[in-house]
Amino acid sequence: MSLNDVLSLGQHRTWKRICVSWSMAKRGDRVLDLCCGSGDLAFLLSQKVGLDGEVVGVDFSGQQLQTAASRQDQRWKACYKNIKWIEGDALDLPFTDHYFDAVTVGYGLRNVVDKPKAMQEILRVLKPGSRASVLDFNKSSSFFTASLQSWAIDNVVVPLASSYGLTEEYKYLKSSISQYLTGEELEKLATEAGFSSAKHYELGGGLMGNLVATR
């Protein structure tokens, strides 16, 4: 069982499935999992688009892509052959305009240094009428939810992460969430980048959030 399973009582898998579902990726599509890491969302997208579809996982960490590729080798589902891993930067995507039928970003936008540029790149590579689905922690406007999230990170996430030897990776969570954008600000970020519509939905009692933006 992974640390994220323990930390979120397995809920992170549900949140990721929701993110992929809301991207409206369907059989035969060509889709992008941006900031793919070890590929959790890419594998879910792979099952959605099937063997006649195509999944591209992009991350600027070669190490993460190596992990994703070895996970792909270890898995038996035939559809996973439709995934390719490309080292690249969310701020300068190596694809032509209108290339993808859907884009997902799982826990990546929060970490990107230039969020407007990233959203412009996502818009550029999406086909007209297609969707971006962006899952991340929610920077809640509710004092209670923000306090619960902060308490959980301090008292559950970081101590447990330490027992897995991942203190550093999770220690920055609180500050990164505090510097992130609220749901309303994410919607504005998307429409200002040029998306025709954008809606942010809270998940996990407001601890997480998913932005759905249509080009």
Ligand SMILES: C/C(=C\Cc1cc(O)c2ccccc2c1O)CCC[C@H](C)CCC[C@H](C)CCCC(C)C
């Ligand atoms: C899978 C999740 C996050 C992905 C993720 C995000 C990061 O910022 C990382 C940083 C460094 C290494 C890895 C990651 C990473 O995988 C979300 C689930 C894990 C969360 C840390 C769990 C959050 C716990 C809630 C605050 C409380 C949950 C209570 C309830 C059970 C829903």
Ligand SMILES: C[S@@+](CC[C@H](N)C(=O)[O-])C[C@H]1O[C@@H](n2cnc3c(N)ncnc32)[C@H](O)[C@@H]1O
């Ligand atoms: C917390 S991980 C999430 C990984 C995966 N999407 C998931 O849901 O488990 C964030 C990932 O974003 C990547 N990343 C951060 N900034 C990036 C950028 N500008 N371009 C590409 N990848 C980036 C990191 O290398 C890391 O693998």
